[in-house]
Amino acid sequence: MAVQGILTVIKFVVIAIAILVLGLITSWIDRKVTARIQARVGPPWFQPIADILKLLGKETLVPEGAGRNVFLYAPVIGLAGMALAAALLGNALISPEVGFVGDVVVLVYLLVIPAIALIIGASASGNPMAAVGASREMKLILGYELPYLIVIATVIYKTGFTLKLGDIVETQALDGWNLWSISGVIGFFILLLSAQAKLGLVPFDIPEADQELMGGVITEYSGPPLALIRITKTMLLAVLPLLMVTLLMGGVQFEGLSILWGFLKYLVIVVLIVLIRNTNPRVRIDQALKFFWGPVTALSIIAFILAYWGL
């Protein structure tokens, strides 16, 4: 029993690291595609790794008047939540039969932890820019979580009340992708927009807003804590498209060439995210909140009703 437990832990760690590597590749694709859109050459392939390694080798500065422990532990908590979420999702994809009823719900909770950790860390840093960033991040979470949860509820309803990621994948293998229905398409776009907001990318990079808030929530972070935040963001960049593939596009099968097919689905979502990021200006926080609570939530409710009618 104990041996099995240790093996599970090792498996989880390996999966989390694999997701981190996938995130690093995705992050490079993001920057390269952005560069090509702007008619540039773009960074070399090792750029995301170099960024993180460099930050790990730098000095950690704690600002005067900051809550030292909270400030330094917040990124660690964020990374812990993120790594656990990544391991849970990766585990469900690799071996759908393992897992437990309700891991979708656990995953949804775990995915909020990085954002909350950032808010706590920013509030502890004692910087007015970070405080404004934290307040915006809080409002943004309130905004995007509502439609996001309604869409996940829709997916759960469509697959016959399965609360297990593995079962959602298997149901889609039998009945076809959740995407191939009106409610599925609506859900896809809502998840895409929420992913944009969760990742803090333009048009919803309001909490970090480089030009007005100097980095916002991460203003005071330097060195290794900033590296941890970068790692968390990188993993999130891999986990959110993977979650969309799992919920709507039939997951990833790890047999021979189907891995490539799975990676292609993943890549389509990533490129869509990058395209949205590069063709939109930043919105104000009130506009973002109105957008998410108004049309997007209305659409997600319509998607749920359509799913109820079997469309």
Add this chain to the structure above:
Amino acid sequence: MSLTRWALKKSPWVYHVALSPCNNCDIEILDLLTPRFDVERFGIKLVGSPRHADALLVSGSVNRHVLPRFIELYKQTAKPCVVFGIGSCALSMTMFRDSYNTVGPLDKVVKEIDPNAIIAYVPGCPPKPEAMILGVVKALQTL
């Protein structure tokens, strides 16, 4: 060569510091960061906070008014960091040399805060963006 040193060379994040310049160098620095010159090839990225910066792009002859701010800012930057003096003013104070309010040059000011600081210069009035790229890349190779 250690891994973090290599990473530092490959991803210098820059923070733009204007210490009483005439703005020509600043315009050239902003030109440098446009897609046309594509400094992301070298991993160079403009950051909004000195806490994230590895290189401070300083322009202008330093005067009394900005000196305390610069000292504060240099202390806020996470070490190791490189200070780049962009333009002839940061290098030699040019025509502001005998001015009553000038306390520069940059290297004297920086050495007073931190004797082990790494300082590099890009001369020119103002230097071309190409010259700045060359200067930054050359300076990083000597690290």
